Amino acid sequence: MVKKVLKFGGTSVGTIERIQHVAKIIQKEHSSGNQVIAVVSAMAGKTNELINLSKNISDNFNKRELDVLMSTGEQVTSALLAGALSELEIKAKSWLNWQIPILTEGEHTNARIVNMNIKKIDTYLTEKGVVIIPGFQGISKNADITTIGRGGSDATAVAVAKILKADSCEIYTDVDGVFSTDPNKIPVAKKIDQISYDEMLELSSVGAKVMQSSAVQTAMLYNIPLEVKSTFTNRNGTRIFDEDNIDYSKSVTGVAYSKDDAKVTITGVEDKPGVAANIFEPLNKSQINVDMVIQNISSDQKKTDISFTIKREDLLKTLDILKKNKNIKYENIIHNEKVAKVSIVGAGMVSTPGITYRMFRALSEEKINILAISTSEIKLSVIIDEDNTLNAVKKLHTIFELD
Amino acid sequence: MVKKVLKFGGTSVGTIERIQHVAKIIQKEHSSGNQVIAVVSAMAGKTNELINLSKNISDNFNKRELDVLMSTGEQVTSALLAGALSELEIKAKSWLNWQIPILTEGEHTNARIVNMNIKKIDTYLTEKGVVIIPGFQGISKNADITTIGRGGSDATAVAVAKILKADSCEIYTDVDGVFSTDPNKIPVAKKIDQISYDEMLELSSVGAKVMQSSAVQTAMLYNIPLEVKSTFTNRNGTRIFDEDNIDYSKSVTGVAYSKDDAKVTITGVEDKPGVAANIFEPLNKSQINVDMVIQNISSDQKKTDISFTIKREDLLKTLDILKKNKNIKYENIIHNEKVAKVSIVGAGMVSTPGITYRMFRALSEEKINILAISTSEIKLSVIIDEDNTLNAVKKLHTIFELD
Numbered sequence: 019m020v021k022k023v024l025k026f027g028g029t030s031v032g033t034i035e036r037i038q039h040v041a042k043i044i045q046k047e048h049s050s051g052n053q054v055i056a057v058v059s060a061m062a063g064k065t066n067e068l069i070n071l072s073k074n075i076s077d078n079f080n081k082r083e084l085d086v087l088m089s090t091g092e093q094v095t096s097a098l099l100a101g102a103l104s105e106l107e108i109k110a111k112s113w114l115n116w117q118i119p120i121l122t123e124g125e126h127t128n129a130r131i132v133n134m135n136i137k138k139i140d141t142y143l144t145e146k147g148v149v150i151i152p153g154f155q156g157i158s159k160n161a162d163i164t165t166i167g168r169g170g171s172d173a174t175a176v177a178v179a180k181i182l183k184a185d186s187c188e189i190y191t192d193v194d195g196v197f198s199t200d201p202n203k204i205p206v207a208k209k210i211d212q213i214s215y216d217e218m219l220e221l222s223s224v225g226a227k228v229m230q231s232s233a234v235q236t237a238m239l240y241n242i243p244l245e246v247k248s249t250f251t252n253r254n255g256t257r258i259f260d261e262d263n264i265d266y267s268k269s270v271t272g273v274a275y276s277k278d279d280a281k282v283t284i285t286g287v288e289d290k291p292g293v294a295a296n297i298f299e300p301l302n303k304s305q306i307n308v309d310m311v312i313q314n315i316s317s318d319q320k321k322t323d324i325s326f327t328i329k330r331e332d333l334l335k336t337l338d339i340l341k342k343n344k345n346i347k348y349e350n351i352i353h354n355e356k357v358a359k360v361s362i363v364g365a366g367m368v369s370t371p372g373i374t375y376r377m378f379r380a381l382s383e384e385k386i387n388i389l390a391i392s393t394s395e396i397k398l399s400v401i402i403d404e405d406n407t408l409n410a411v412k413k414l415h416t417i418f419e420l421d
Numbered sequence: 422m423v424k425k426v427l428k429f430g431g432t433s434v435g436t437i438e439r440i441q442h443v444a445k446i447i448q449k450e451h452s453s454g455n456q457v458i459a460v461v462s463a464m465a466g467k468t469n470e471l472i473n474l475s476k477n478i479s480d481n482f483n484k485r486e487l488d489v490l491m492s493t494g495e496q497v498t499s500a501l502l503a504g505a506l507s508e509l510e511i512k513a514k515s516w517l518n519w520q521i522p523i524l525t526e527g528e529h530t531n532a533r534i535v536n537m538n539i540k541k542i543d544t545y546l547t548e549k550g551v552v553i554i555p556g557f558q559g560i561s562k563n564a565d566i567t568t569i570g571r572g573g574s575d576a577t578a579v580a581v582a583k584i585l586k587a588d589s590c591e592i593y594t595d596v597d598g599v600f601s602t603d604p605n606k607i608p609v610a611k612k613i614d615q616i617s618y619d620e621m622l623e624l625s626s627v628g629a630k631v632m633q634s635s636a637v638q639t640a641m642l643y644n645i646p647l648e649v650k651s652t653f654t655n656r657n658g659t660r661i662f663d664e665d666n667i668d669y670s671k672s673v674t675g676v677a678y679s680k681d682d683a684k685v686t687i688t689g690v691e692d693k694p695g696v697a698a699n700i701f702e703p704l705n706k707s708q709i710n711v712d713m714v715i716q717n718i719s720s721d722q723k724k725t726d727i728s729f730t731i732k733r734e735d736l737l738k739t740l741d742i743l744k745k746n747k748n749i750k751y752e753n754i755i756h757n758e759k760v761a762k763v764s765i766v767g768a769g770m771v772s773t774p775g776i777t778y779r780m781f782r783a784l785s786e787e788k789i790n791i792l793a794i795s796t797s798e799i800k801l802s803v804i805i806d807e808d809n810t811l812n813a814v815k816k817l818h819t820i821f822e823l824d
Contacts, residue, residue, distance in 0.1 A: 083507065162520075
């Protein structure tokens with residue numbers, strides 16, 4: 019007997035037919051003798067619908083009440099799924115977060131799960147009941163409803179798996195798993211059978227979003243085996259676990275990319291402590307998300323150039339903030355508003371020599387100019403002109419034998 | 422300082438604009454120094470939408486989960502109203518039933534409120550906070566969400582008013598109050614300024630539905646003054662209280678009617694104990710709602726005729742059940758499938774002689790044939806051909822000086 023947490027995302031429960039289909043997936047697990055805890059999202063589109071209602075009242079809607087409002091989305095799905103399981107004559111019950119309870123800390127709309135009471139849940143599982151839990155929410159110390167940020171149902175699933183000591187946590191979604199690159203754009207993209215937490219994090223943060231990053235981090239921290247798989251096919255998904263358990267036959271696991279980026283370079287910045295902080299603090303305060311940061315030593319040893327990338331929509335605001343910033347001295351601000359980031363990701367990269375060189379040569383063969391480079395242990399990212407994105411991804415996918 | 426329960430029905434909170442309007446009504450009460458507890462319904466149409474989702478899974482959807490599902494409707498309204506009040510800089514908070522808690526007994530989808538914890542609510546009111554409570558629901562002994570039947574937000578409002586010892590309970594709705602007859606059909610209908618609980622019950626049960634009957638009964642039992650008024654005008658509504666406090670200048674308060682009725686007469690039934698029970702028990706079991714019952718002594722002293730009215734849609738089923746009933750002996754079954762019930766209602770009727778005679782004469786002047794008569798202390802109902810309904814109502818409205 020295995021204890022499994024199954025998480026079903028918004029598209030997986032987007033219609034009544036799909037909820038009935040999810041009930042059948044659970045039925046299969048249940049009749050195999052597994053203990054099943056299902057964590058569900060709101061039906062696709064529902065959370066946005068609720069947020070739009072609140073926005074019609076105020077763009078700055080009371081956050082406590084926004085949580086009360088939004089939490090109904092997952093509550094509806096939980097009730098419908100429990101009802102659909104009853105209809106299949108399976109013992110099942112929706113467990114709202116206050117009924118368990120699942121406890122959170124932190125502010126409204128951005129809390130985090132810190133604990134849950136497992137007693138009643140474990141008893142119900144022992145009695146062969148299927149436990150349905152609305153994701154994305156919890157209860158604060160003051161018994162208020164809290165939510166844990168968009169995509170938070172993944173975090174609920176991982177937290178529940180951790181606290182209930184589940185044997186696995188399966189993330190059912192609308193794709194077959196994690197791919198070597200975007201299958202919608204690059205038809206030769208291949209599903210990855212197994213991947214380490216680190217690689218998953220790098221791939222998901224650069225565009226191959228199938229699972230919320232902080233949930234993967236939690237799974238990594240507590241070593242909870244994950245599997246991302248499709249609700250709509252019977253195929254095996256992608257298993258995500260500790261890299262020690264993964265056999266790296268390939269040095270590169272996948273090629274990720276993000277578009278709609280912009281690059282800003284500040285030249286001739288004084289090279290002394292505190293400069294970077296002075297540049298980025300006001301951007302952070304204005305909620306501008308800075309992605310890659312590269313600092314080059316310029317020819318003049320007292321001065322340096324700092325480049326960074328941001329979302330294109332933040333470009334004008336960023337330039338405005340930089341120009342008004344009295345705390346930095348610089349020569350010039352240059353920007354490029356149509357760039358993309360292309361990354362190769364692989365936990366095996368560190369032990370394979372020549373990866374960097376092969377990447378640069380491949381891009382040069384395609385006559386693609388590299389505007390910036392950034393590396394980590396398991397990722398190598400370049401900034402290029404956006405027009406070259408697909409060419410670059412295809413070429414890298416081929417030369418690293420992912421086709 | 423006055424403690425008020427204000428209840429807002431589905432049309433009163435049917436759109437964001439209307440919720441904002443309700444927030445302004447509350448703001449006015451709050452700034453007058455009143456303590457305000459608002460009980461809200463789901464936005465118009467929402468409960469049916471949720472029920473339809475469940476029906477797509479099963480016509481016999483699990484009742485516990487149906488309650489979890491339906492209760493989200495009022496939760497959404499509560500959060501939106503609390504947010505709209507915050508936006509007006511009024512201290513306000515949604516109080517979900519489990520947060521109070523409001524305790525219920527009885528089965529899912531049909532529970533009744535038995536108690537609530539007033540401590541936290543009273544403290545919050547003392548701190549000048551506006552309490553928003555989702556109507557129509559509660560929490561069972563087992564900490565499950567329960568609902569208390571359609572229209573149950575009225576019952577919540579009255580129960581909350583009773584337990585919190587509120588000074589009044591105001592039912593905000595989409596009409597100006599209780600009318601002397603249907604204002605949509607009879608333009609001379611007049612709003613009634615004050616009415617007794619009994620009269621209200623008789624008027625609402627025969628077609629002038631502005632408030633749920635069981636909620637009126639509870640208010641009567643605990644002598645809670647009610648006021649039914651419009652959310653959309655500033656007019657005074659109808660005040661409903663103990664008849665001892667009402668000055669009856671008029672003997673008849675209103676004229677009510679119901680259409681879509683059918684009349685069935687069973688002739689030549691043995692006149693002995695148990696006969697009525699034998700007739701009506703199988704109808705009750707098939708959930709056929711029998712309204713008026715009249716028993717006449719026929720010329721043969723050993724036999725009697727029994728007439729009753731039912732909803733027209735139940736006629737064929739009723740005839741079928743009667744014919745299959747082996748426990749009754751009779752001569753004939755006669756039915757009339759297009760009848761209406763017209764009633765005059767007034768707590769002052771009992772002390773005013775000649776009301777009955779004036780009603781019958783008025784109908785006879787209009788050449789309207791009376792098919793059956795039934796009387797109670799405060800109501801006099803006749804069954805007539807449906808085609809004559811509006812003529813009869815107009816005539817009675819005029820002769821009893823209600824125009």
